Amino acid sequence: MDNIKNFFAELDREWKGAATSKIHLRILGSSALILQTDYNRGTKDADVLETADITASVKKELLELAGRGTTIHKRHRIYLDIVSGGIPFLPQSPHYIPLRELNRALAHFHVEVMDVVDVVVSKIKRFGADDVSDIRAMVERKKVPHAKLVERFKSAMGIYEFDARADELPLYIKNLNVVERDFMMVAESEIELPGCLTE
Numbered sequence: 059m060d061n062i063k064n065f066f067a068e069l070d071r072e073w074k075g076a077a078t079s080k081i082h083l084r085i086l087g088s089s090a091l092i093l094q095t096d097y098n099r100g101t102k103d104a105d106v107l108e109t110a111d112i113t114a115s116v117k118k119e120l121l122e123l124a125g126r127g128t129t130i131h132k133r134h135r136i137y138l139d140i141v142s143g144g145i146p147f148l149p150q151s152p153h154y155i156p157l158r159e160l161n162r163a164l165a166h167f168h169v170e171v172m173d174v175v176d177v178v179v180s181k182i183k184r185f186g187a188d189d190v191s192d193i194r195a196m197v198e199r200k201k202v203p204h205a206k207l208v209e210r211f212k213s214a215m216g217i218y219e220f221d222a223r224a225d226e227l228p229l230y231i232k233n234l235n236v237v238e239r240d241f242m243m244v245a246e247s248e249i250e251l252p253g254c255l256t257e
Contacts (some may be wrong), residue, residue, distance in 0.1 A: 062089055062104060063160055065124070065134040070164040072130065075119045080161075080168040082111045084154055086146065086180060088192050089136075090171040093157060097195050103139045107172075112140060147183035147230065149213035152176045174201040178237075179210045183226075185233045197241045204238070208247050215249070227251060 066083075075081075087105040091097050103126075106112070112120070117140050124130040124138040131137035153173035161168050172180075174196055181189035196202050211234055218224055228251065235246040 061134055062093055062101075062136060065104060065130065065136045066160065066167065066169055067163060068130055068134070069120075069124045069138070070166050072123055073119075073166045075116060075166070080164070080166060081116060082109065082168045082170065084109060084170050084172065086141065086172040086177060088177075088188065090177050091174060091192055091196060093171045094155060094174065095196070095199060095201060097192075097199065099191070099195075101136065103137050105139050105141050107146070108140050108142050146180045147214050147218070148180055149176055149210045150217055151213075175203070175206050175210050178202050178207060179214050182211065182230055182233045182237065185236075193237055194241050197237070202242070204242055204244050207234075207237075208249075212249065 084107040085093065085104060086107055087103075088099065088101045089104045092099070092101065106120075108117070120138055121140065122128070126137040126139075128137065153176055154170035155173060157169045157171060178193050178196055181193055193202075211230075215227055215230075218227055231249045231251075234249070238244050238246050
């Protein structure tokens with residue numbers, strides 16, 4: 059956790075961009091989990107969701123300062139990655155938690171982390187080895203109430219079911235069922251697919 063906090067502290071110190079108010083950085087992925095729990099594993103990047111605060115000029119400056127291959131990346135072994143809002147599998151209104159202690163020390167940024175359950179939902183999409191490890195760790199720490207997980211998963215489905223990504227939903231449901239059956243030891247949820255996938 060301290061390494062990620064130090065990463066953002068240096069980013070803040072080195073920031074030269076002009077802004078009338080603090081720039082909101084919304085952190086997702088494993089970094090969000092590390093920053094709000096006792097979980098700690100090596101991570102190579104800090105994923106920041108692209109929002110209205112991340113204008114083209116702000117994005118350019120952020121990546122030039124703390125992106126892959128920069129001095130800050132080499133010093134902390136973490137680089138900043140800006141994630142397009144249309145890429146992650148997220149509930150319709152993701153929940154974010156401000157890091158008050160860190161934010162008091164920052165002059166230019168306001169850092170928020172995605173709620174644990176919403177991060178778990180996002181990781182159900184890719185479900186790679188690191189994602190599975192992260193999900194299991196959160197379940198073991200009792201940070202993922204089953205009812206809330208299903209509710210937030212269905213909310214994320216609601217976005218995908220109206221476009222070309224609907225074809226991916228059966229796989230995501232299968233991944234969710236693995237989490238329920240193998241990690242949470244509860245019955246698999248029967249999630250109804252959009253009509254276009256059942257015809």
